Amino acid sequence: MTGHKDGEAHLQVSRYSGSARINHWVVAISFVLLMISGLALFHPSLYWMTGLFGGGPTARWIHPWLGIVLLIGFLGLFVRFFVANLPERTDWVWLARLRHVLAGREEYLPEVGKYNAGQKFVFWAQAFLVLVMFVTGIGLWPAGLAYFEQLLGFKATIDQRRLAAVIHAGAAVLTIAIWIIHVYAAIWVRGTISAMTRGTVTGGWAWRHHRKWLRKEIGKEPGGPHPAE
Amino acid sequence: MSQLQPAFGLAKRSATTGFVPAAKAETPVAKMIDVSKCIGCKACQVACMEWNDLRQDIEENVGVYENPHDLTPNAWTLMRFSEWENPERGQLEWLIRKDGCMHCQDPGCLKACPAPGAIVQYTNGIVDFISANCIGCGYCVKGCPFNIPRISTADNKAYKCTLCSDRVAVGQGPACAKACPTKAITFGTKDDMKKLAAERVADLKDRGYSKAGLYDPPGVQGTHVMYVLHHLDKAPLYAGLPQNPRISPLVELWKGAGKYAGLALLGITAAFGVVHHLLAGANRVTEEDEENAEKLRGGGT
Known part of the structure; x- marks a missing residue:
């Protein structure tokens, strides 16, 4: 919905439906739990974090199941948002002017649709890494591997399982680094978090960061404000 | 269950940053398995079951001598039988190797293990899994160059030969060595075992096995279970014993x-x-x- 909320002076634009937000938080929560339980086994100095799950064995068995939750959750996000994340010509202009992006000089940037090139990068990179982590994660999960080996009729060699461990750890580091950028960007660009809590952003936020999207949203309305999704 | 032997100081402890090894080092020990003396009676397997109180489920006979079919969480040692036609001597050789943990001086399992203190190496060289600290992740399986650790589906812990660390702690040799009727398995200090092995190798060479030698692979800085082989240059003949075992570069990169x-x-x-x-x-x-x-x-x- 667009319109004024009680007592608030600014135009509110709807950015995410309730189900999109629930979907996002399922992924967000499972991601954080996966990160904690995974990092705990990544470096001994972080092993104490297994205590948050009730000990090492619990952290070990719960991690792959959380991975399944995240995989399904991310699939939902992918289906919802992949069209809006398809690359377009202005993305390259935006990327070429990354200097202005980091300096917060929006006036030097092209008008952006629902997602800018940085957000699209996060989307596609995480989609790819989730897939990589799922496949390699199976190789690290004794019970899961046995299931898939029987299901698909193959037998993973020990070197394949070792390679899976290396790739899984490497992909995990990249996915966490991208997650840090994602969370930081949401904090740095003030007014963003409400999109994922209440589902709305102010008109000014949309004008400043996603003007093309705002024009489209307002254009949709036959002579007035109209829901975005 | 496999427990920590407090009688020994620790040389290495898994996933422990800032670990300080024990100041006093014990004399390194070793088990020497003379493959040329083994008659394949499996007394070592029985002794291992007895001492460690392990009972492997009864399996189907599928027409091979190995019993059980493989190392399992309840079978920490296994006689592996290989037949080989020696082209030089024109004879069939029955190569019987007692498989089990080699107790590497540089243990890949310990390097890969993410759980603090789940794998330790005592200063005498014995590598022990400490069940109370094991989380069942299976990383030791990936770290091992010899395909030894097995994860129990009953309690999700990793198991392997302890070199009877609980017996060694009270001055006894491993159960398998004690039971072996031909003295193919002997136990003592690593130096003594190397001397004994040198005598055995000389004897085998006298008898025409020109490539006989002691398997104490340098790629893992030597092992505390060593084999006297008639064909040291053809280690894989012995049920796939690796010629030059070392910790996989992938594991080194990962860890x-x-x-x-x-x-x-x-x-x-x-x-x-x-x-x-x-x-x-x-x-x-x-x-x-x-x-x-x-x-x-x-x-x-």
Whole structure:
């Protein structure tokens, strides 16, 4: 919905439906739990974090199941948002002017649709890494591997399982680094978090960061404000 | 269950940053298995079951001598039978190797293990799994160059030969060595075992096995279970014993440089965020932006 909320002076634009937000938080929560339980086994100095799950064995068995939750959750996000994340010509202009992006000089940037090139990068990179982590994660999960080996009729060699461990750890580091950028960007660009809590952003936020999207949203309305999704 | 033997000091402890080895080092011990003397009676397997109180499920006979079919969480040692036609001597050789943990001086399982204290190496060289600390992740399986550890589906813990560390702690040799009727298995200090092996190798060479030798692979800095082989140059003949075992470079990468590079990248990314926010400040929506949005709605452009 667009319109004024009680007592608030600014135009509110709807950015995410309730189900999109629930979907996002399922992924967000499972991601954080996966990160904690995974990092705990990544470096001994972080092993104490297994205590948050009730000990090492619990952290070990719960991690792959959380991975399944995240995989399904991310699939939902992918289906919802992949069209809006398809690359377009202005993305390259935006990327070429990354200097202005980091300096917060929006006036030097092209008008952006629902997602800018940085957000699209996060989307596609995480989609790819989730897939990589799922496949390699199976190789690290004794019970899961046995299931898939029987299901698909193959037998993973020990070197394949070792390679899976290396790739899984490497992909995990990249996915966490991208997650840090994602969370930081949401904090740095003030007014963003409400999109994922209440589902709305102010008109000014949309004008400043996603003007093309705002024009489209307002254009949709036959002579007035109209829901975005 | 496999428990820590407090009688021995620790040389290595898994996943323990800042670990300090025991000041007093014990004399390194070793089990020497003379494959040329083995008659395949499996007394060692029985002794191992008895002492460690292990009972492997009864299986189907599938027409091979191995019983059970493989090492399992309940079978920590296994006689593996290989037949080989020796082209030089024109005879069939029955190569029987008692498989089990080699107790590497540089244990890949310990390197791969993420659980503090789940795998230890005593100063006498014995590598022990400490069940109370094991989380059942199976990383030791990936770290091992000899395919030894097995994860129990009953309690999700890893198991393997302890070199009877509980017997050694009270001055006894391993159960398998005690039971072996031909003295193919002997136990003592590593130096003594090497001397004994040298005598056996000389004897085998006298008898025409020119490539006989002691299997104490340098790729893992030597092992505390060694084999006297008639064909040291053809180790894989002995049921796939690796010729030059070493910890996989993939495991070294994963547990070595990879760990530090990974943490560094995460630290740098987080630091970038902090520094960027300090320098650039928050990206705030201005009142002008809000007014422009209002105008856009009002004007319909």
